[in-house]
Amino acid sequence: MGSYPEQDVTFLLKDLSEANLEKDTNEREDAIQSGVHYSEMLPVEYKPSDQYIQLFYESLEQTKKKVAIAVALVSEQVVQKNGLNIVLCSLARAGTPIGVLIKRYIHQMYGKVVPHFSISIIRDKGIDENALNYILSQHPEENIVFVDGWTGKGAITRELERSILAFNHKYNQQLSSELAVLADPGYCASYYGTREDFLIPSACLNSTVSGLVSRTVLNSSLIGPNDFHGAKFYSELMDEDLSNFYVDSITSEFPDVLPDLEKHISSIRESHVEADWRGLKSIESIQKKFSISNTHYIKPGVGETTRVLLRRIPWKILINPAEKQNLDHILLLAEERNVPVEEYADMSYSCCGLIKQVEQDS
Template sequence: MADWRAKLINEPAPLGSYPASDVTFLLKDISEVKLEKSVDARERAIQSGTHYSEMLPVEKQPTDDYLALYQDTLQQSARKVASAVGTTAELIRHKKGRNTVLVSLARAGTPVGILIKRYLQDIHLMDLPHYSISIIRGKGIDENALFYILQKHPGAKLQFVDGWTGKGAIRKVLTDACRKLEQAYEIKLDDDLAVLADPGHCTDLFGTREDFLIPSACLNSTVSGLMSRTVLRDDLIGPSDFHGSKYYKEWLDQDLSNHFIAAITPFFGEVQEEAMQRADDMLAHPPEVSWKGLQDIQAIQRDYQMADINLIKPGVGETTRVLLRRVPWRILVDRLDNPNIRHIRLLAEARDVPVEVYHGLSYSCCGLIKSVKGDAE
């Protein structure tokens, strides 16, 4: 059995626009490599078998209208986000204790991990180390990043953090990765995933199960420390490297990453009591992990005769992303008057995408991606 303790791993380079005290990105800087493809070209490549982690979408700066939507959403939901952060942080505190390392799953998990770290620091004077690492559907977690954390923090408990759950695909990748680490290296890690929102019902460590728009889902790199999605390609990533990511320094003057954090943290004191109460209730009566979301997605797949379940993106955050950076086919909503989908309807109208009610949905909405092969026509 390979000894991971002796493995030499490259030290991380300083990356991203967050202060070093908030997060360390365990990612290889591949900013100089041209990896971006247009939405249509990327969609064709993905649906023809190219793995999504081998290229990047072209990241455009959000329009004025969309920035206004972000600001409006942030203003309306900052306290709600803070309450969900507080509940999640309180659960982590009770379950894991002070000897815990926060491990955010890049990139949607990064701002959430920072908020959880800040809450525990502000409210409980707990200064937990926080790293952001890559996990990729179909390829697994960055083992070098995990070895690095375990070498730096022997005996610590790791708490994986993400933004929200959809159909639970990343949770399953995480569970598989933890099982493989135990088999290959006798490393035993908890595969529990802490998220702000769990509309998919696939974890018991969450702030809420309401499917609302977490404002950071509106934007791409400009709310994630100016980091791209993560990349894993044999010609770019060597055996001692972390998974790769680009740092878009050229957008520093448009960066809202720290603005997002600064909008949420002032509410921590106000929400502390309700967060502690909610966490206590959840610890006394653990919520059921029913995977209802995945069952809904499988029903949609049958009803709409879609060959590829990965073309169904559940939840407000993922549907927002479908409308922003994929080729949407149609949008399904639980009800038309759901206040959580106002921006979804505006975006769908702007792109001329039909919106349909799908009764009994555990999410506020789902985005269905257009198949370039014709299986969704």
């Protein structure tokens, strides 16, 4: 499955390409807010406008060295803590391109080809235990390192901790639930390339920057007890696929990063503070300020705000005025969808997406 070369990643996902799982945004939002779990269905895959694709190219050009530095820094932290006897396990799908980049960096820097799998983890449902057991059967001597794209309010970080604790108890294993991410504005990951909440270009697009793979699916009518979690492969979007272009563009920056690598490592060490989950304090103040009933309706950070605009029904977008000049793609998407934008400085994120509560209109 997927449009990446076989040597970059192996997706441990059941192919559901023939299943009819898509629901339009309104139907999906009604279902989610009435209690249907989001993993039982899929959003219709959004096709970005030409203007938005151009914005992706522009943001990639502007940030590719910054992303490459962040990849190098998170990779160095992973290697320093775990050595090279590791298996990268990215969390589909936002983690997949980051896992590919970490794998490529380790190969270029250390000459070691580490295995890389992409598996599913679903909020409130847990990690794919069948996929984890498969990895352990293939690589019993290596340490598994989990990889994601970025942190928002830390829901997946907590889900990973809960899931691995339960998995270790159930199967008598000793896996670490430490998470490596490119950006950690929520201050809740073990390894990170930066804690700045900036636009990671892979957050701009959906499947066309993630190997043409959908969000992961856990639907009992399609996934049996011995199956991997599922996903669709959008082969019909092959002509629009930018997955390999993206990782190739970042990889090409690695040689330019190396001369200043020690300086960057020293800088991140000097500025490091332990994960303190400070992003949650921002969420709590937003919840109180805007009288939001459930924090599930609050999606903080550039990546999550992008997803709200692409996949959900936004109520409004909060923009930190100090970061406005770096949020062109957020403002463009909000304008395309007639979503109000409000300046709000009292948060540790660049921006935040607020989901419309459907029951308010009933």
